[in-house]
Amino acid sequence: MRSRSSLIRPGMTLAALALAGSALISPTAAQGDVAAVVTDAFAPQLVTVDTPTRADKSRLQSLALDLTEHAGHDYVEVVLHTAVDADALREAGFTWDVRIPDLVRREAEINRLDDLFAATTLRTALPSGRDAYRSLADYNAEMRALADANPGLVRLLTLPERTLDGRTVLGVEIAKNVAARDGRPTFAMFGLHHAREWPSGEHAMEFAIDLVAGARAGDPRISGLLERGRMVVVPVVNADGFHLCFTDGQLIDLREVDDGGTVSILGTPGNAYKRKNCRVVDGQDTPDGTCAAFSATSPGGFLVGVDLNRNYGGLWGGPGASDLLADPTYRGAAPFSEPETRNVRDLISSRQVTMMVSNHTFSNLVLRPNGVNPTTIGPDGLPVGDAPDEQAMKELGADMTAHNGYANIHGWELYDTTGTTEDWSYNATGGYGYTFEIGPDEFHPPFARVVDEYVGAGSYAGQGNREAYLVAFESAVSRASHAVISGRAPLGATLRLRKSFSTPTWSPENDFTDSLESTMVTSGRTFAWDVNQSTRPAVQSRLIMLLSEEPTRSETFTGTAAPLGSVDHEFVVTETDQEILQVELDWPTPDDLDLEVYRKNADGSLTEVGSSGNFVNEKEKATINAPTPGTYVLRVINFASVSPTYTLTASLFDATEQTTAPLVEAWTLTCERDGQVLQAVPVVVDRGQQVSVDLKECTRRWTR
Numbered sequence: 223m224r225s226r227s228s229l230i231r232p233g234m235t236l237a238a239l240a241l242a243g244s245a246l247i248s249p250t251a252a253q254g255d256v257a258a259v260v261t262d263a264f265a266p267q268l269v270t271v272d273t274p275t276r277a278d279k280s281r282l283q284s285l286a287l288d289l290t291e292h293a294g295h296d297y298v299e300v301v302l303h304t305a306v307d308a309d310a311l312r313e314a315g316f317t318w319d320v321r322i323p324d325l326v327r328r329e330a331e332i333n334r335l336d337d338l339f340a341a342t343t344l345r346t347a348l349p350s351g352r353d354a355y356r357s358l359a360d361y362n363a364e365m366r367a368l369a370d371a372n373p374g375l376v377r378l379l380t381l382p383e384r385t386l387d388g389r390t391v392l393g394v395e396i397a398k399n400v401a402a403r404d405g406r407p408t409f410a411m412f413g414l415h416h417a418r419e420w421p422s423g424e425h426a427m428e429f430a431i432d433l434v435a436g437a438r439a440g441d442p443r444i445s446g447l448l449e450r451g452r453m454v455v456v457p458v459v460n461a462d463g464f465h466l467c468f469t470d471g472q473l474i475d476l477r478e479v480d481d482g483g484t485v486s487i488l489g490t491p492g493n494a495y496k497r498k499n500c501r502v503v504d505g506q507d508t509p510d511g512t513c514a515a516f517s518a519t520s521p522g523g524f525l526v527g528v529d530l531n532r533n534y535g536g537l538w539g540g541p542g543a544s545d546l547l548a549d550p551t552y553r554g555a556a557p558f559s560e561p562e563t564r565n566v567r568d569l570i571s572s573r574q575v576t577m578m579v580s581n582h583t584f585s586n587l588v589l590r591p592n593g594v595n596p597t598t599i600g601p602d603g604l605p606v607g608d609a610p611d612e613q614a615m616k617e618l619g620a621d622m623t624a625h626n627g628y629a630n631i632h633g634w635e636l637y638d639t640t641g642t643t644e645d646w647s648y649n650a651t652g653g654y655g656y657t658f659e660i661g662p663d664e665f666h667p668p669f670a671r672v673v674d675e676y677v678g679a680g681s682y683a684g685q686g687n688r689e690a691y692l693v694a695f696e697s698a699v700s701r702a703s704h705a706v707i708s709g710r711a712p713l714g715a716t717l718r719l720r721k722s723f724s725t726p727t728w729s730p731e732n733d734f735t736d737s738l739e740s741t742m743v744t745s746g747r748t749f750a751w752d753v754n755q756s757t758r759p760a761v762q763s764r765l766i767m768l769l770s771e772e773p774t775r776s777e778t779f780t781g782t783a784a785p786l787g788s789v790d791h792e793f794v795v796t797e798t799d800q801e802i803l804q805v806e807l808d809w810p811t812p813d814d815l816d817l818e819v820y821r822k823n824a825d826g827s828l829t830e831v832g833s834s835g836n837f838v839n840e841k842e843k844a845t846i847n848a849p850t851p852g853t854y855v856l857r858v859i860n861f862a863s864v865s866p867t868y869t870l871t872a873s874l875f876d877a878t879e880q881t882t883a884p885l886v887e888a889w890t891l892t893c894e895r896d897g898q899v900l901q902a903v904p905v906v907v908d909r910g911q912q913v914s915v916d917l918k919e920c921t922r923r924w925t926r
């Protein structure tokens with residue numbers, strides 16, 4: 223089962239080593255300098271950065287460092303690729319613990335563990351029985367083989383656009399009578415948007431194999447799902463990035479080979495921790511392989527690439543996505559500027575995808591939209607609020623996490639993001655969308671962990687992500703979770719559903735036109751088509767809190783905060799006070815002050831109730847809904863080396879709950895024969911609803 227061959231073998235010369243992988247050493251170093259260059263190299267590390275407040279998280283996000291999806295109430299894990307990264311963290315006043323001190327050595331250790339695992343394991347509990355990570359070639363070969371061996375059940379999908387390095391992106395579609403052009407709903411699953419997150423592709427591929435095996439074995443649950451719905455799996459969205467990352471990740475560090483000896487060859491793991499795609503210059507397709515050539519000078523491949531999970535159109539360009547190419551969360555030049563995200567968009571726009579799961583690593587999370595805190599003022603000048611389907615998506619998240627033990631939270635509870643897959647897919651189509659962050663602690667852990675997370679371990683043994691995905695599939699085919707259009711129509715008619723609209727981004731000049739279009743062919747005199755609701759969640763009514771124009775009471779404090787110190791002010795909220803407490807902090811210099819708000823308990827201890835979540839250079843503001851009467855401590859913290867004078871204002875406001883004005887949108891349904899439209903009707907249908915349409919005109923003209 224193991225297909226990996228070591229790229230570096232003992233006995234190879236240094237010159238050969240330099241050729242073996244472009245990631246090894248700086249190409250500018252003369253041969254004689256190699257040892258010196260690599261000995262001095264900074265070992266890339268995984269560190270846990272202390273971020274006691276939300277403001278700290280935002281400040282950390284502004285440093286262009288490589289943040290992982292592993293974050294908690296008071297920390298975020300970060301990959302430090304170079305000494306410059308560590309300096310940036312230190313200069314910004316952050317403290318941190320080192321969790322993995324040398325990712326190169328860890329990579330070699332993982333390779334060693336995986337070799338041992340493969341050598342001692344006959345067959346794992348995975349549906350494929352695999353005992354080692356797949357390469358890109360493995361994925362593509364397996365998808366082809368799966369389709370070849372299961373005609374009628376599995377169809378190979380070739381996504382419309384090639385990657386920047388010219389690779390074809392493949393997927394598989396799985397359903398009983400897969401070629402039928404019927405009206406069944408689709409569950410779409412994606413892996414490897416981020417290159418280094420290898421288990422995210424493994425689980426997608428294993429689920430595909432699992433479904434096929436279940437169908438062949440006559441498993442009633444799986445057979446039922448594949449009769450009522452379709453599964454589409456694209457395990458490797460970012461084929462270029464993954465290929466580079468996987469290849470570099472297989473390199474062996476000679477320090478490991480000679481068992482703790484003094485020879486130090488790998489100064490950087492090259493692209494073994496690459497996140498983004500292979501975009502080198504915005505708007506240009508550079509010669510194939512350009513991306514790989516950057517790995518020596520760009521640890522982690524960071525100076526190149528777009529973060530594909532910030533490049534989708536929904537709320538594109540907002541908080542949690544950078545406009546700098548060198549940033550790990552670079553959003554790209556425009557919404558859907560990348561072929562990889564356009565591939566996914568095309569797939570989702572041309573089917574009725576009622577459920578979407580995008581796999582990532584790591585942190586044991588199931589994330590749901592939206593990606594930004596609901597109090598964030600959105601591009602329309604109103605708070606973004608919760609998703610209209612918050613309650614249903616939260617409940618489904620809980621159903622899934624009951625089987626894998628992951629945390630069921632909003633995207634923004636990790637940190638703010640915009641332009642993610644589900645930010646777009648959910649808001650544009652109404653199909654539910656989730657991100658799975660697989661595994662507790664590493665981007666690509668020893669392979670045994672991949673097995674455990676899929677089939678479940680400990681108290682989740684026999685469940686894991688396999689069971690969570692099956693729950694998602696059940697929701698995808700449940701007519702309570704989407705809509706149905708039914709009626710009478712001529713036998714063999716092509717029915718087409720179409721909808722065009724402007725998708726809002728974070729700034730109106732980037733808004734763009736989205737088109738959804740899918741078809742089915744009737745196989746009888748009546749039809750029933752499982753579809754998404756006609757009105758987009760993005761324009762559905764949502765609940766927001768609006769403040770009165772003038773505060774009912776306000777108090778202003780001024781002061782000076784000493785460097786790296788803090789100053790406390792007290793403010794009393796009485797029984798008669800109003801619904802919202804807002805605390806604003808302002809200061810004249812471009813320095814960095816933070817604001818935290820605490821409520822004083824009866825015993826004098828403090829409970830944090832709010833902190834500001836603004837970016838550097840923006841002034842700080844904390845909002846506390848329905849403050850409990852009592853004494854509040856407003857703490858001004860100075861991270862800078864100077865002593866700025868500040869103004870602090872605490873205000874109480876009346877607030878009114880308001881629902882935004884809803885729009886109603888319709889599908890356009892056409893009934894066609896040989897490409898000729900015989901009838902077109904608008905159809906308005908909500909989630910959970912079934913509407914019947916009158917296609918008499920089509921029938922009348924059909925028989926003429």
Ligand SMILES: [Zn+2]
Pocket residue numbers: 291416419531582583
């Ligand atoms: Zn990811």
